[in-house]
Amino acid sequence: MDGHCDSILKTNEICDLFDLGSAAHLDFKRALANVNLQIFAAYIDSSYKPFQSLQQGLILIEKFHQAVEQNQEQVKLVCSQEDLATINQKDILHALLAVEGGEILCGRLPLLHLIFRLGVRSIGLTWNQRNEIADGCGESVTKGGLTSFGTLVVQEMNKLGMVIDLAHIAPAGFWDVLEHTHHPVMVSHGNCHGLYPHRRNLNDDQIKALAQNDGVMGITFVPDFLGAGDISIEHVIEHIDYAVSLAGPDHVGLGSDFDGTETMPRGLEDVTKISCIGEELLKKGYPLKDVEKIMGGNFIRLFKTVLPQS
Known part of the structure; x- marks a missing residue:
């Protein structure tokens, strides 16, 4: 299971999500053979913020739904706990729709209910900038956490059964969410x-707190967050090792960010290579049960806990 990709952005009038070829790291065709569950993010680019955030978000959501409908025999939209009952079927790609950036809500709680009706089951509360919910990790001056509206969003996402995603949020907001979420x-x-200081990386206390929350951290493949120089799959394994040493094997997963960055580490060029991580972990002596958790079991446990019943 992979916790994040931006592949919806690669679609256009000529090519859809089924087969994007060399233009993308991931599409339905390749994901079908390599993952059971993929989170697809509707990422709202900064050029649309703030005034066109809702419009752009809805366009990306519609693109995703069109692609799922065109491939409904092979792709299953995950909206509830029951939708995960078929997770081990190899001929079905389970797809969960997320929004990356709470700007889509425009500071209005009814829009949270609207996108829930449209199948969105996770929201990354911020991208790098500040929005109506909280400060992103790129806003370093104000050191702001959740706003009053942001607190309402957290509470309402809990009620609806939507997974809160804290990638990109500033540290103060991270701690505020953990205080308010149930x-x-x-x-x-x-x-x-x-392991590697970057504003997008979690410190040790955050990783430990995420584990105490019974949450999951998706180790990403973005070279800029992994280290310096020639970045390879070994750097990803090192970050998995480090996270497991702090949080244990029950709270670590994978979050590739396929198609959210131009280059991938050597050995992880696209989704067809994702199983190599499991192979490397087994070589290092990880028990099979822990590898299965890291390769998807932990995220699936989280979704079975948070998502609504149908």
Whole structure:
């Protein structure tokens, strides 16, 4: 299972999500053979913020739904706990729709209910900038956490059964969410600050707190968050090792960020290579049960806890 990709952005009038070829790291065709569950994010680019955030978000959501409908015999939209009952079927790609950036809500709680009706089951509360919910990790001056509206969003997402994603949020907001949420949360794609300092990486205390929340951290493949120089699959394994040493094997997963960055680490060029991570972990001596958790079991446990019943 992979906690984050931006592949919806690669679609256009000529090519859809089924077969994007060399233009993308991931599409339905390749994902079908390599993952059981994929989170597809509708990422709202900064050029649309703030005034066109809702419009752009809805366009991306509609593109995703069109692609799922065109491939409904092979792709299953995950909206409830019951939708995960078929998770081990190899001929079905389970797809969960997320929005990356709470700007889509425009500071209005009814829009949260609207996108829930449209099948969105996770929201990354911020991208790098500040929005009506909280400060993103790129806003370093104000050190702001959740706003009053942001607190309402967290509470309402808990009620609806939506997974809160803390990737990109500033540290103050991270801690505020953990104080207010009644459900486990995730960091869909991020790495370990103690191993490589970057504003998008979690410090040791955050990783430990995420585990105490029964949440999951998706180790990402973005080279800029992994280290310096020639980045390879070994860097990803190192960040998995580090996170497991702090949080244990029950709270670590994968969050590739396929198609959210131009380059991928050597050995993880696209989704067809994702199983190599499991192979490397087994070689290092990880028990099979722990590898299965890291390769998807932990995220699936979280979704079975948070998602609504149908």
